[in-house]
Amino acid sequence: MTVPFPPVEPPAGEWALGQLRPTDDEDLVAAGADLAPGTLLAAYRAGLFPMGLGEHGTRPIGWWSPDPRGVLLPGGFRERRSLTKARAKFEIRVDTAFVDVMRRCADPEREGRWITDEIVTAYTELHRLGWAHSVEAWRDGALVGGLYGIAIGGLFAGESMFHSERDASKVALAALVDIVHADGDERRVIDVQWATEHLERLGVVEWPRRRYLDALPAALAAPAVRFG
Template sequence: MVAPEPVEPLPSGWAFDLSGVDDGEDLVAVGGDLRAGTILEAYRTGVFPMGLGDHGARPLGWWSPDPRGVLLPGGVHASRSLRRSLRRFEIRVDTAFREVVAACADPSREGRWITTEIADAYTQLHALGWAHSIETWQDGELVGGLYGLCVGGLFAGESMFHHVTDASKAAVVAMAGHVFADGDPRRIIDVQWATDHLRTLGIVSIPRAEYLRRLGDAIHLEPPAFAVS
């Protein structure tokens, strides 16, 4: 599915500067707002929002992990069992964005951090053509997926969920297929932190300085097919 051309929002009144941030320090700023222009400026600088309060509540924190979890071109790994699982699923793009975000924000999930404010902000970015959902369907039912922000050749994954085994992993593999389809080595998928679960899919950790260098190249590329600008 090809998304409409993204609409550039009003510019942010905030500037993000990582030049004075110490190596290994993940939290780089506190405060600000979640306007579309602010969030886009943050991602273009290598920063993303996540609340510091209980379950992601305010005060609003701005993060740039060091090291950074990323998936690089050619790096995706699908185990034999996952490849078998992939045949059971149907992958769709942007047909149930709100539902994917709601599932990721489920209050019963351990470590939940997606507040109503965050959900509303990314839903607005979806309406503007910047945020996308990669969805895993089975027998006509949404069983897994992820959502994130696409800026040029960067796809920044925000959260994922699954209701059946391998459904979120299938979404990651499908996302990589879209983002890396043209084989350009400058493209990058950002997953923020590399967990043990994500490492099984080929995610690696790189220093923030390297991430920022790669980001500078990626954001100037044409976006992947599901987000043509």
């Protein structure tokens, strides 16, 4: 599939997610609505992302705005020597196996899985429109790691990653950093939703939700990142 650039703006969704504003310390802001392209883009532009509240991510859809928020900023990525060496073991491709990456991230054997068939269908449509992207690590012709997320202006909202070989997902993340922060624009943000110890070792920091929401308009207004 050839991913269009610039992305195609879909019709606006019927849900006013862009008007939602967190008012307390809860990460969950709302529940309901749909996963139409216009709904999803409005959510990301308001600092929200979807994750189902039912078993393994099934409906009803929850709309989340974590406090604090995990972010990776220009110049913040920590690449150790071992990761630099690991890069040479893999071939990086972009947007060549988007659905496969999502399916691997949705592996039913993964603990805490939340990516449903409905999520895969919704994000595949955003991929077709040019908003959703995958960064993939390949070895000997096999997909062995990768990540996917949404790119709007200078924001990349990461959704999930996987690996079947050691260091493959970290190499994919390093490649994403190369792409998003290539021009050094200080407005650009890679959003990882919740920080983990693993991500913090790679340079992810936590921002209070208010800081993230304050920085979001500038990130969205930055020139669109070119994938591929």
